[in-house]
Amino acid sequence: MYGLPGRITYIIPLEGRQMSVNHIRTCETVYKEVSIGEFICETGERLPEVTLAYEQAGNQNAPLLLICHALTGNQYTVGTEEEPGWWRGLFGKEGIVPEEEFQTVTFNVLGGCHGSTGPASVNPENGEVYRLDFPSITIRDIVRAQKRALEVLGFTHIHAVLGGSLGGMQVYEWGLMYPDAMDKLFILASTPALSDYGIAFNHIGGEAIKRDPQWKNGNYQSNEDLDGFELARMTGMVTYRSRSLFHQRFNRRQNEENYHIQSYLDYQGKKIKKRFDANSYLYLLDAMNHHDITRNRGTLEETAQQYSADVYTMSFEKDLVYPKESMEEFSLLAPHALHFHIDTEFGHDGFLVEFDKWGEFIRYHLLV
Incomplete structure (x- = not known):
């Protein structure tokens, strides 16, 4: 069972569960790019043309899971058998979450360097690499770019948004900026604001x-x-x-x-x-550094109350930067939240390994 005292959830067997969609075998992994046109950052600075590279995997007739990657991560969440992605232990052919049940989309973040527009990209207006002429970006900019990309791709609803570390920061913002866009949020190894x-x-x-x-x-x-x-x-x-x-x-x-x-x-x-x-x-x-969900929104309690989706927060023992206490505090304030703490020696990197310790928690709450 998972949860805080008073918030206990029991895991039940799922082997005999009926599939929620009519499955034709369409599970595959593809890599593409999507243009979202001109983009104005929070600072007011302008990017004339933004492209986001992305991976799309799983059953493309199934509900959408948006996966958000960490600092030096990329869009290769599932990957292939020859080159497994960073969360293939959770999603994919051999993953804990059945690939027939969902499709996943992961964007390389705005400001990234694996195909999305970032400092190493060429400015189309002058033909030169942006370098430090690239505008300052925020987590909210990253999320707005992803939202626009999903709209261009034709997605109208997200079953769940999931991510750890920098990815978890994006999940926090998704739930506040677009509260009706998804059903569930899974935040791993990430606090409402980055600590000193x-x-x-x-x-x-x-x-x-x-x-x-x-x-x-x-x-x-x-x-x-x-x-x-x-x-x-x-x-x-x-x-x-x-x-x-x-x-x-x-x-x-x-x-x-x-x-x-x-x-x-x-x-x-x-x-x-x-x-x-x-x-x-x-x-x-x-x-x-600038991640803080309370910025221009009020106190932590006032901000946490703005979440409409179900929120699942997951902390990892011995995580030096994103402690359990901060995630638990948020979880107790949000209206529909549940916290799960994982005992691990891996610390912060726990969200990238030992899938058997926490993958079933995600699997269960995605499927119920």
Whole structure:
């Protein structure tokens, strides 16, 4: 059973459940782009043309699940058997949630670097890469862009919006900006506002990039030149997993050159430079720093009362940046909310692993 005292929900077997739609075998994964035209950011700054890259997977005759990715994530939620996506353990052919029951759509966020318009994109009005001329964006901008993209694609209703970390921030905003657009919200490892502790680590990471001489005020030639980007990623990695997990995995083991934990962090630092854009990283860190659902809406209690959809919040033990207490507080204030805490050694990264510990909670509440 899941929930807080007084809010107990029992899991029941689903094996014999009747399918809710008439299923013709249409489960597949496709990758496309959608243009949403001109876009005005919250700051008033203008983007003349915005494109969002996206993945669409599952049964395209079934209800829609909108998946929102984390900071260095992307649209490849389900992926393929050859290249599994980051949530394939939850969705997809072998996932906990039956692929025949739903279709999933994941957009690479506005400001991202996996096909969507961001700092590494070319400004169509002058033919030059935006770099730091890209406007500042907020979580609300990211959500507005997704909403417009879904409208262009012809979707009129969302069964559920789901996401963790930066993705969870988007889910919070979806429920407030478009309260009647969905039935359910699933927020994993994300608090109503980013804490000072989270902002502090983001600041260290951002400064590591910007103080690198090769960053050149955003005009670097290649990520490969940026040692500061490696340091930013190492800093983030320390917050994503717990002290006890690092101890279990590395336990002060070493080779002739250094400790295994040092080699691990060096590897992660080099890896990020091959798959992500440093300027995009900075823009998304800034969007996370400004995440606060109460901004221009009142107190936390007043804001939480504005949710119409069912809200399911999920916290993970030893998450340094997004503690259980903050998520529980919100859950107790929202009208139709339920909180579930997962015991894990993975800390914040718990929402990307150990699907057997929490996937059934999502599966049950998606299907009831």
